[in-house]
Amino acid sequence: MDRRDYLKITGLGLGSAAVLGWGFNRLNLFGKENYYLQGNYAPVKEIITEDNLEVIGSIPKELSGLYLRNGPNPIGSPNVKKYHWFTGEGMLHGVRIDEGKAIWYRNNLVGSGNNTHVISHAGKIYAIAEAGDKPVEIDQQLNSLDTDPFHGTLETGFTAHTKFDSQSKELHGITYAFPRGSYEAHYVVIGKDGRVKRTDLLPLSSGTMLHECAITENYVLVLDLSITFALSKLAKGYFPFSWNDDHQARIGLLNRKSDNVEIKWFNIDPCYFFHTVNAYEDQQGNVVVDAMRYQRLFDEDWNGPFTEFPSLLTRWTLNLANGNASEQQLDDLPAEFPRMHPHLNGKFNRFGYLLGTGLGVKPDFGRIIKYDFVNKSNEVYELGEGKEGAESVFIPSENQKNEDDGYLMTYVYDKASDKSNLVIFHAQNIKSGPIAQIKLPQRVPFGFHGSWVPA
Numbered sequence: 382m383d384r385r386d387y388l389k390i391t392g393l394g395l396g397s398a399a400v401l402g403w404g405f406n407r408l409n410l411f412g413k414e415n416y417y418l419q420g421n422y423a424p425v426k427e428i429i430t431e432d433n434l435e436v437i438g439s440i441p442k443e444l445s446g447l448y449l450r451n452g453p454n455p456i457g458s459p460n461v462k463k464y465h466w467f468t469g470e471g472m473l474h475g476v477r478i479d480e481g482k483a484i485w486y487r488n489n490l491v492g493s494g495n496n497t498h499v500i501s502h503a504g505k506i507y508a509i510a511e512a513g514d515k516p517v518e519i520d521q522q523l524n525s526l527d528t529d530p531f532h533g534t535l536e537t538g539f540t541a542h543t544k545f546d547s548q549s550k551e552l553h554g555i556t557y558a559f560p561r562g563s564y565e566a567h568y569v570v571i572g573k574d575g576r577v578k579r580t581d582l583l584p585l586s587s588g589t590m591l592h593e594c595a596i597t598e599n600y601v602l603v604l605d606l607s608i609t610f611a612l613s614k615l616a617k618g619y620f621p622f623s624w625n626d627d628h629q630a631r632i633g634l635l636n637r638k639s640d641n642v643e644i645k646w647f648n649i650d651p652c653y654f655f656h657t658v659n660a661y662e663d664q665q666g667n668v669v670v671d672a673m674r675y676q677r678l679f680d681e682d683w684n685g686p687f688t689e690f691p692s693l694l695t696r697w698t699l700n701l702a703n704g705n706a707s708e709q710q711l712d713d714l715p716a717e718f719p720r721m722h723p724h725l726n727g728k729f730n731r732f733g734y735l736l737g738t739g740l741g742v743k744p745d746f747g748r749i750i751k752y753d754f755v756n757k758s759n760e761v762y763e764l765g766e767g768k769e770g771a772e773s774v775f776i777p778s779e780n781q782k783n784e785d786d787g788y789l790m791t792y793v794y795d796k797a798s799d800k801s802n803l804v805i806f807h808a809q810n811i812k813s814g815p816i817a818q819i820k821l822p823q824r825v826p827f828g829f830h831g832s833w834v835p836a
């Protein structure tokens with residue numbers, strides 16, 4: 382396969398989730414229109430900078446930094462039948478906040494297929510995606526820079542999701558790409574100096590779509606699930622990953638403290654998840670992983686992820702003593718885009734923050750969910766009529782005493798004005814609603830992932 386051809390159609394990601402009703406086929410509901418090009422999925426046409434933004438409520442004075450979010454913004458006239466939500470050109474939307482003041486909003490295209498996430502590490506900001514695109518360095522004004530990522534040390538593809546280890550200050554990722562026409566997956570570690578310090582080729586040739594990974598104290602998790610590369614879809618010009626009944630879904634543990642690249646595999650029931658909330662080792666020595674589980678997707682719907690089954694918060698417990706995995710659904714509210722405290726990757730976390738995707742047939746991102754893993758309970762804030770959210774980034778308070786002492790920040794689209802706000806909640810009290818709503822000059826299309834970059 383020609384890699385360049387492949388790269389033209391990739392730029393994978395997963396953004397906000399909508400559930401059209403599991404069991405329904407989107408084509409039956411929406412005729413031949415591509416849902417992922419309509420409403421607030423549609424691209425914006427203008428690149429705008431606006432200063433001194435109006436704020437309803439008040440932004441906490443301790444917040445100074447840049448809120449960045451990446452997502453697809455197809456340019457030109459995409460093929461309506463074949464366009465897949467994961468393939469649009471990357472666009473960043475950013476808001477600069479300084480000691481509680483909203484200084485500016487700006488959007489800008491990413492100069493490549495990196496449409497999925499935007500992260501900061503070791504003093505640099507990168508727009509990233511999986512399956513072969515080199516990360517692109519971004520400056521504080523959202524411009525793409527012509528630099529070699531990670532100081533020229535990256536020799537493999539990259540990933541849409543890295544996991545930051547707050548103890549070692551390293552980033553961990555499972556990457557895949559098609560560098561010589563065939564699938565290669567790697568475990569890559571970026572050191573605290575921003576340079577690649579480890580690259581291991583994994584014994585994996587399944588063509589699995591490895592959207593993210595998870596870490597625990599001793600392991601990195603390889604999520605070898607039920608979606609694999611499909612040449613038949615690529616040949617027809619469609620997004621080239623598909624549900625695969627013939628592929629055994631499994632979670633692999635690779636010891637990240639050893640140089641040995643042997644993976645211990647745990648078979649699980651067929652499923653896919655783009656996003657874990659977290660993973661950690663419990664007191665019995667089991668590996669626990671919580672993730673947003675889909676029963677099936679990329680099977681009937683070739684344009685996006687949300688129309689076949691809802692994603693539900695689910696826990697897998699991997700028993701290292703007997704080699705078995707058990708599965709438990711934790712919540713029955715469909716949701717996606719899990720985030721949590723950024724310093725707890727690989728450690729026990731009590732809270733997760735999700736974008737609720739609704740129970741109805743119509744897609745609806747109308748609620749923010751805070752999930753308590755200790756009490757196994759949820760707290761829900763409904764955004765209100767015509768308002769739909771996106772991924773919420775958790776920002777810890779400066780002098781944090783409890784895990785949820787901090788803020789949630791997310792873009793909220795308002796259908797009535799056809800514009801978006803950047804909305805801030807106190808994470809300990811989402812039920813009382815936003816503490817600040819920053820008014821933006823245009824809408825921010827439903828997109829994928831983002832970060833708070835402290836000043």
Ligand SMILES: [Fe+2]
Pocket residue numbers: 394395396497541542592655656829830
């Ligand atoms: Fe993602």
